[in-house]
Amino acid sequence: MTPTQPELQVTCHNCGFNSVCFPRGLSKEEIIQLEDVVQRRKILHKGEFLFRNGDPFRGLIAIKSGMAKLVFHNEQGEEHIVQILLPGEILGFGAISKQKHHCSALALDTLSYCELPAEQLHRICFRIPTLLDEILRHASDAIGTQRTQTLYIKKPAEQRLAAFLVDLSHRYAYRGFSGDHFSIGFTRQELGNYLDLALATVSRTLKQFEKKGWLEVKGKWIRILDKEVLEKIVAGEKTG
Amino acid sequence: MTPTQPELQVTCHNCGFNSVCFPRGLSKEEIIQLEDVVQRRKILHKGEFLFRNGDPFRGLIAIKSGMAKLVFHNEQGEEHIVQILLPGEILGFGAISKQKHHCSALALDTLSYCELPAEQLHRICFRIPTLLDEILRHASDAIGTQRTQTLYIKKPAEQRLAAFLVDLSHRYAYRGFSGDHFSIGFTRQELGNYLDLALATVSRTLKQFEKKGWLEVKGKWIRILDKEVLEKIVAGEKTG
DNA sequence: CGGAAACTTGAAACCTTTCAAGAGTCGTGG
DNA sequence: CCACGACTCTTGAAAGGTTTCAAGTTTCCG
Numbered sequence: 001m002t003p004t005q006p007e008l009q010v011t012c013h014n015c016g017f018n019s020v021c022f023p024r025g026l027s028k029e030e031i032i033q034l035e036d037v038v039q040r041r042k043i044l045h046k047g048e049f050l051f052r053n054g055d056p057f058r059g060l061i062a063i064k065s066g067m068a069k070l071v072f073h074n075e076q077g078e079e080h081i082v083q084i085l086l087p088g089e090i091l092g093f094g095a096i097s098k099q100k101h102h103c104s105a106l107a108l109d110t111l112s113y114c115e116l117p118a119e120q121l122h123r124i125c126f127r128i129p130t131l132l133d134e135i136l137r138h139a140s141d142a143i144g145t146q147r148t149q150t151l152y153i154k155k156p157a158e159q160r161l162a163a164f165l166v167d168l169s170h171r172y173a174y175r176g177f178s179g180d181h182f183s184i185g186f187t188r189q190e191l192g193n194y195l196d197l198a199l200a201t202v203s204r205t206l207k208q209f210e211k212k213g214w215l216e217v218k219g220k221w222i223r224i225l226d227k228e229v230l231e232k233i234v235a236g237e238k239t240g
Numbered sequence: 241m242t243p244t245q246p247e248l249q250v251t252c253h254n255c256g257f258n259s260v261c262f263p264r265g266l267s268k269e270e271i272i273q274l275e276d277v278v279q280r281r282k283i284l285h286k287g288e289f290l291f292r293n294g295d296p297f298r299g300l301i302a303i304k305s306g307m308a309k310l311v312f313h314n315e316q317g318e319e320h321i322v323q324i325l326l327p328g329e330i331l332g333f334g335a336i337s338k339q340k341h342h343c344s345a346l347a348l349d350t351l352s353y354c355e356l357p358a359e360q361l362h363r364i365c366f367r368i369p370t371l372l373d374e375i376l377r378h379a380s381d382a383i384g385t386q387r388t389q390t391l392y393i394k395k396p397a398e399q400r401l402a403a404f405l406v407d408l409s410h411r412y413a414y415r416g417f418s419g420d421h422f423s424i425g426f427t428r429q430e431l432g433n434y435l436d437l438a439l440a441t442v443s444r445t446l447k448q449f450e451k452k453g454w455l456e457v458k459g460k461w462i463r464i465l466d467k468e469v470l471e472k473i474v475a476g477e478k479t480g
Numbered sequence: 481c482g483g484a485a486a487c488t489t490g491a492a493a494c495c496t497t498t499c500a501a502g503a504g505t506c507g508t509g510g
Numbered sequence: 511c512c513a514c515g516a517c518t519c520t521t522g523a524a525a526g527g528t529t530t531c532a533a534g535t536t537t538c539c540g
Binding site: 156157197198200201219 | 527529538
């Protein structure tokens with residue numbers, strides 16, 4: 001609680017994400033306790049790493065601004081994008097088990113983040129019992145997210161892309177951004193990698209959605225024009 | 241600690257899985273404390289539910305014997321098998337977040353299990369600090385498992401099936417069973433559902449592995465004959 | 481403004497699915 | 511103990527969705 005930059009310092013209690021991030025569900029007093037251990041990290045630029053595969057687990061990370069991608073590298077050196085992370089979202093749970101990262105995380109654009117240090121994690125859970133529940137909830141959410149991802153990969157290209165867009169839209173909206181006009185962060189190549197589609201298929205399907213008037217595509221920016229149809233596509237209802 | 245069936249009662253400290261299940265990493269004294277809250281449940285028969293989609297989260301479940309499958313039902317009523325569970329494995333983490341289940345779990349054969357009740361979860365973590373770490377580790381493992389599943393779905397049929405078999409083999413071996421001769425639990429239909437392959441493709445690919453002498457297939461029973469080749473397939477190395 | 485990177489788009493190739501028919505397996509009852 | 515029926519599995523052939531390949535077009539950034 002000794003801000004080094006009084007003017008600029010954002011702490012948990014005055015952070016816009018405190019209802020979705022680490023402090024979710026905590027009382028004002030508990031948030032103040034939490035601030036003691038949460039570290040505000042410096043800014044990263046596009047392509048810089050939050051952590052690399054094999055790094056020791058240093059703590060849970062909350063994205064404050066910008067986007068990140070989580071990538072897994074297999075034996076053959078192929079890169080698989082595992083997750084995309086928006087402001088207000090937390091990453092690092094996968095590394096708790098073995099206390100080291102099995103993925104790399106890197107900035108998709110300029111990014112800032114906070115960290116709940118690993119060595120404090122245990123102690124702070126005991127100091128703030130509510131936090132334990134919240135950490136477990138976040139971990140549980142991470143399982144659900146990953147399961148949803150698996151389920152979508154099993155559907156045809158159209159549904160897969162629609163599911164991605166609808167999911168992103170919800171996540172942006174939930175965190176206070178526009179759910180109708182947002183950046184997908186990924187290039188077509190990366191999006192294809194994430195959804196297990198060829199670059200060409202992503203491009204074609206996106207164009208098809210645009211032709212039908214369901215959305216407007218401008219590079220990485222998407223404007224959702226007909227969310228209901230997209231949600232029907234996700235649900236598997238056929239649309240001419 | 242008041243066994244109702246002194247002769248038959250298996251408690252954590254004398255359970256064969258206590259190095260992989262809830263008690264993993266706990267001292268003898270801690271295991272005794274844990275036993276106080278872990279409930280031994282009755283036996284289920286094939287097709288009976290451990291819990292159903294929408295049920296309130298009653299606690300984490302550890303399979304003591306038999307196999308279970310975790311299935312998700314989407315809006316259209318399609319069934320997606322999310323996970324297969326072996327003896328000594330834990331399920332239920334996905335339900336912590338919303339305190340209710342989004343999947344159903346049911347016995348693939350005769351099955352017995354233990355439960356760490358939800359209402360005790362918080363308290364027991366405070367009584368046994370080591371358990372908190374272990375619960376977090378198990379949750380973290382669950383994320384890793386689900387991620388691995390997603391990654392395998394992205395590969396061709398051959399690799400996908402090989403990955404499933406090698407994974408199952410490792411998991412059986414890790415829990416003290418034979419890693420070379422085991423049951424896949426699933427029918428071809430279910431295995432196809434799980435791996436996102438048509439029933440026919442599962443059958444064909446399995447037959448192909450058998451023809452090449454990598455394994456012996458007898459209904460649901462598999463005997464691994466050449467684990468090294470299978471692992472090469474998983475890793476993506478081509479094999480004539 | 482120019483070059484590199486990202487994206488679009490068509491056509492052929494390919495893996496997997498679907499459809500369908502037949503063989504095998506299991507459990508129950510005569 | 512064998513027969514029967516139901517379910518499961520195998521296997522072939524055709525259909526289909528995606529990928530791959532490749533050649534343009536656009537966009538981005540120095």
